[in-house]
Amino acid sequence: MTIETTDLETVTVDVVVPVKDDAALLRRCLRSLRAQDTRPASIIVVDNGSLDRAEVAAITERYGAVLIDEPVPGIPAANAAGFDRATATVVARLDADCVPPPDWLTRIAEAFRAEPELDALTGPATFIDGPRPLRAPLAAVYLGAYRLFVGAALAQTPIFGSNCAIRRATWDEIAHAVHRHDAELHDDLDVSAHLGLDRRVRYDRGLGMGMSMRPFSDAASLAVRLRRGWTTLRVHWPQELPIVRWAHHTARLHAAVTAAPAGSSSVRWRERSALVLAARRWRTRRPQTFREKVRYKMLRDRRPMIVTFADKAAVREYVASRIGSSALPQAYGVLDDPRALRELDLPASYVVKPTHGSGAAIVVSPAASPDTRLPTEPGSWVYRHVRPEAVSRDALVSIADGWVAQLYGQGPNREWVYGQVPRRIIVEELLTGPEGGIPDDYKLFVFHGRCRYIQVDAGRFGRRTQDFFRPDWSHLPMSGGPPWADPEPPAPRRLDEMIRMAERLAEGTDFVRVDLYDLGDRIVFGELTSYPAGGDSPFDPESYNAEFGSWWMVPRRYR
Numbered sequence: 001m002t003i004e005t006t007d008l009e010t011v012t013v014d015v016v017v018p019v020k021d022d023a024a025l026l027r028r029c030l031r032s033l034r035a036q037d038t039r040p041a042s043i044i045v046v047d048n049g050s051l052d053r054a055e056v057a058a059i060t061e062r063y064g065a066v067l068i069d070e071p072v073p074g075i076p077a078a079n080a081a082g083f084d085r086a087t088a089t090v091v092a093r094l095d096a097d098c099v100p101p102p103d104w105l106t107r108i109a110e111a112f113r114a115e116p117e118l119d120a121l122t123g124p125a126t127f128i129d130g131p132r133p134l135r136a137p138l139a140a141v142y143l144g145a146y147r148l149f150v151g152a153a154l155a156q157t158p159i160f161g162s163n164c165a166i167r168r169a170t171w172d173e174i175a176h177a178v179h180r181h182d183a184e185l186h187d188d189l190d191v192s193a194h195l196g197l198d199r200r201v202r203y204d205r206g207l208g209m210g211m212s213m214r215p216f217s218d219a220a221s222l223a224v225r226l227r228r229g230w231t232t233l234r235v236h237w238p239q240e241l242p243i244v245r246w247a248h249h250t251a252r253l254h255a256a257v258t259a260a261p262a263g264s265s266s267v268r269w270r271e272r273s274a275l276v277l278a279a280r281r282w283r284t285r286r287p288q289t290f291r292e293k294v295r296y297k298m299l300r301d302r303r304p305m306i307v308t309f310a311d312k313a314a315v316r317e318y319v320a321s322r323i324g325s326s327a328l329p330q331a332y333g334v335l336d337d338p339r340a341l342r343e344l345d346l347p348a349s350y351v352v353k354p355t356h357g358s359g360a361a362i363v364v365s366p367a368a369s370p371d372t373r374l375p376t377e378p379g380s381w382v383y384r385h386v387r388p389e390a391v392s393r394d395a396l397v398s399i400a401d402g403w404v405a406q407l408y409g410q411g412p413n414r415e416w417v418y419g420q421v422p423r424r425i426i427v428e429e430l431l432t433g434p435e436g437g438i439p440d441d442y443k444l445f446v447f448h449g450r451c452r453y454i455q456v457d458a459g460r461f462g463r464r465t466q467d468f469f470r471p472d473w474s475h476l477p478m479s480g481g482p483p484w485a486d487p488e489p490p491a492p493r494r495l496d497e498m499i500r501m502a503e504r505l506a507e508g509t510d511f512v513r514v515d516l517y518d519l520g521d522r523i524v525f526g527e528l529t530s531y532p533a534g535g536d537s538p539f540d541p542e543s544y545n546a547e548f549g550s551w552w553m554v555p556r557r558y559r
Contacts, residue, residue, distance in 0.1 A: 010371045011109045012041040012089045013165070016082030017065075018075055019096040020048040023055040025212070026096040030063035036105045041088040046070050048078040072540075074183025076190060079161070081180075083171050084483055085463060089371045092165040097212035099128055100163075107207050108165045117377045119170040119199040122159040123207025130213035138216060147203070153233050154192055155245035157201045161188030163209035169372075170199060172464065173359070173382060176481040176533065181540040185232040186225075193236045197248055198381075277413045290548035295535040297511065298415060301558045305509060309528040311421040312355040319525050323501050327525045330429040338400035338425050342393045349388075349430040352396060356421035357408025358529070359383070362399065364391050365430050367437065378402030383460065385438075400425045415531060434520035440489070441526065442498060444514045446506035447551040451499045455480070456489050471499055479540045492518045501525075511552050 015033060019026050026045065033043055043065035050056050060067040070081040083091050090112050094100060111121050124143055127135040143160065150158040159166070174194040179185050195201055216222060238244075280299055287296040308314050313334045319327060333344050334355070341352070349365035362374065363385040372386050374395050379402015404423040409415030433439035443455040453476070454469045465485040468476040473491040492498065501523060502514035515526030539545040 010089070011113045012371060013092055013105055013109050014086035014088040014090075014168075015040045015043045015092045015094070015105070016046065016079065016086060017043065017094060017096055018046045018048060018070075018078035018082065019050060019056060020078075021050050021052055022096040023050070023052045023059055026056060027059045027063075029094070029096050029098055030059060030065060032099045033105075034063055035102060036100070037102050038106050038109070040092070040105055042066055042086075044068065044082045044085050046078040046082040046085075048075070049073060072181055072183075074181075074185075075161075076178070076180045076182060076185050076187040079180075079187045079191075080175065080178060080481075081483060083166070084175065086168060086171075087463060089168055090165050091168055091171060093161060094209065095162045095211065097214065098125075098162050099210035101208045101210070104207065104209070107204065111202070111204065111207075112165070112167060115200070115202070116373055117200050117375065117380075118167065118202060120159050120164065120166045120195055120201040121204055121207065122157070122164040122201070123204045123209060125160065125163050125209040125211045127213040128210035130216070135213070138213065139211075142216070150189055150192070150229070150233075153242045153245075154240075155242065155248070156192070156195070156197055157203050158192040159188050159195070159201060161186070161191075162211050163207060164188065166191070166195075169382060169384065170195070172460070175464065176538065177536065178481070179232075179235055179538075180481065181479070181538075182235070184228055185235065186228050189229060189232040190235070193232075193240060197245065273413065280413065287554060288549060289545040290539075290552065291535055291537055291545055293511070293549050293552050293554050294531055294533075294537070296554050297558075298531050298535055299413075301530070302416065303558055306417050306530055307420045309512060309530055310356070310417045312353065312426050312527065313422075313424055314355075315528060319505065322504050322507075323525075327501065327523060329431055329524055332427040332429070333425075335400075335425040335427070336422075338397050338404060341396050341400060341425065341427070344427060346427065347429075349432075351428050351430050352400065353426060353428075354400070354403040354408070355424040355426050356418055357381070357403075357406075358527070360403060362386065362391075362396065363430060363438075364388055375399060379406055381406070381408075409534070415534060417530065431517050431519060431524055433518075439517045439519055442492065442516045442518060443529075444499065444502040444516065445511075445548065446502050446514055447511050448553065449503055449507055450551075451502050452551045453548065456485070457482075458485055458489070471495075476544070478544045479538075481538050494518060494523055498523055510554060 017029060030043065033040060045060045045065050045067045047053055047056050047067060047069050049071065057067055068081060068085055070078045079093065090108060092105065092108055108121060112118055126139045146160065147158065177194050179190050214221065284292060284296045284299060287293040308318050316328055316331065332346055332350060335341065351361055351363050353361040360381045361383050366387055368385040368387045370387060372384065373390055374386055375382055375384060378398045380399060407419060409418035412419055431439055438460055441457040444451045445453040451471050454471065456467045458465045464482045466480055466482040467484050467489055468478055470476065473495065475488060498516050501516065505514050505528065506512045513529040513532050515529065517524045517526055
């Protein structure tokens with residue numbers, strides 16, 4: 001489905017429908033989706049091991065939907081697989097037992113078109129089966145309790161999985177972090193937690209949905225749902241305890257009331273407290289796994305080398321001294337004042353990013369989707385790939401001003417290094433692969449000067465995939481979130497050169513991840529990362545968390 005005007009963003013919508021052993025209800029659901037006032041761009045049915053898979057396939061084909069299989073059991077895995085597959089501007093989600101009203105997709109698209117900064121939309125539901133007198137009151141109690149208690153626990157509006165939509169760019173930002181491989185979690189509650197307090201989530205009372213009364217089919221079914229809800233909340237504790245989230249929420253409201261500059265951020269007291277730092281160092285004193293050792297390093301390594309690694313401008317000199325300046329992307333400017341962007345002479349394709357953090361960049365090139373627009377909120381910490389005609393220098397300055405106003409990371413008691421990096425803006429050449437697209441990202445995990453693992457990320461602005469290999473290019477049967485590429489990526493022609501470059505850059509430190517790009521005619525440096533995923537890297541199976549950590553002997557004291 002596409003909705004557009006001459007003034008506002010073009011919006012397309014894919015729909016994800018997880019299903020397991022629900023062929024009959026799926027038929028009803030797909031029929032209602034095909035009867036929408038405006039059609040979806042695509043309907044993605046994710047089968048999660050149905051016994052009636054043949055019937056599911058036949059129904060999916062009949063209604064022109066796409067069928068994919070997710071072998072990992074559980075709605076979190078199935079939902080994530082569907083969202084990973086989607087390519088539209090917005091990804092809508094409902095369950096196989098749902099029946100949306102005819103205007104459901106129209107309301108979703110219009111909401112995201114009218115609010116460019118809207119990250120997620122959700123709405124209510126009513127029961128369409130069961131005793132008629134009980135349908136309205138039970139739905140009100142069930143969903144009202146969900147919004148009340150989960151909203152109180154998260155200090156934000158939670159999305160409801162049977163009736164929600166998320167901007168595709170927002171999903172890309174949180175996809176690596178969601179707990180997709182734990183079948184005992186509620187995926188909507190988990191995604192709500194990962195959306196966080198800094199993203200815009202709106203509840204639309206008019207966004208209706210019909211759903212089955214199966215939550216009340218028996219006491220055991222309801223008990224399972226309640227248990228999973230409690231388990232999902234606890235997965236995010238203690239870092240995201242309700243009192244912590246409400247404190248952050250209150251601080252943000254206070255900043256808004258006192259007219260703090262948009263995009264500015266304050267460091268919570270517990271991320272500055274010496275007592276909190278001492279307690280965290282005590283708890284992490286005997287790390288065993290990779291995640292534990294990343295957190296150990298975050299709390300203890302204060303060497304100037306680590307600051308250089310984190311500074312996207314200063315690291316260029318370090319790289320040039322180790323492996324030569326030919327490995328660096330061309331820099332069009334390193335700017336202390338974002339306003340200098342207005343006068344910078346730039347080609348049609350380039351990348352703008354802050355020097356003091358990770359995960360934010362404005363990529364400008366004619367190859368971007370025509371649907372994509374720049375974020376309108378100053379300091380939006382996102383990746384965005386846009387066409388040159390969608391970019392104004394004033395808008396870039398506004399975004400960059402917001403970046404330099406922010407302290408990236410979670411403060412000196414967690415990601416200390418980012419507070420030591422000067423806040424500047426760097427503009428670099430846009431790297432393109434041999435076929436002209438965004439190149440694959442090779443992330444080499446180097447422990448004590450030896451590369452032990454290589455992560456390959458592809459499709460950053462499309463269908464993202466991720467694979468892990470050993471240096472001999474044997475594929476690891478593990479996942480860090482996104483699905484594996486199909487077919488499996490071949491070894492790069494210059495793999496040995498990449499490993500030598502990474503090991504040379506990692507000399508003198510216990511661990512660093514070296515990100516490189518293979519452009520065909522040359523290998524180009526990306527970044528050095530000392531704290532992958534902020535110490536929260538997902539591993540499935542979890543045994544790889546211990547295996548990665550086994551190569552890393554952390555020192556008692558960093559010197």
